[in-house]
Amino acid sequence: MRSIAQKEGGRQEFGLKIAWIAAHSGAKGNEMVDKAAKEAAEGFSDPQDRLPAYLAKQRDRLPISLLALKQAHGARLRQRWRKRWTESPRYERYNKLYEDSRLFSAFKGATRGATRNQLSLLIQLHTGHVPLNSYLHRIQKWESA
Structure with a gap:
């Protein structure tokens, strides 16, 4: 004025x-x-x-913008967390599950139209819980002759 x-x-x-x-x-x-x-x-x-x-x-x-300070602090925290997470012993297991979930999408597409019994057998084979002698022996349900 x-x-x-x-x-x-x-x-x-x-x-x-x-x-x-x-x-x-x-x-x-x-x-x-x-x-x-x-x-x-x-x-x-x-x-x-x-x-x-x-x-x-x-x-x-x-003076520095409060929002800019919060954003910079958040970025530093995310970077620190990411470093700790990738060095964590749980990371490998989680990463494998994540990769498996991505493969599951492909599995769903490949098995479209399969019967319930066929899917059940495929999943049992994949997880190692199919009633074969090695599995039955491991869970102590195998009858020895």
């Missing part, structure tokens, strides 16, 4: 009109402001020599 008053030559009275402009209106000034706001949100800023002197001196001490 002061700069407007100075441009008006210090007159006591001058005309000022403030109007709301829809974001999609295509007003040139509005588009420039939207572009600058987007760049600022993405982390781009003016070079230090274009900042006012009092801000240029405090460049490293300027």
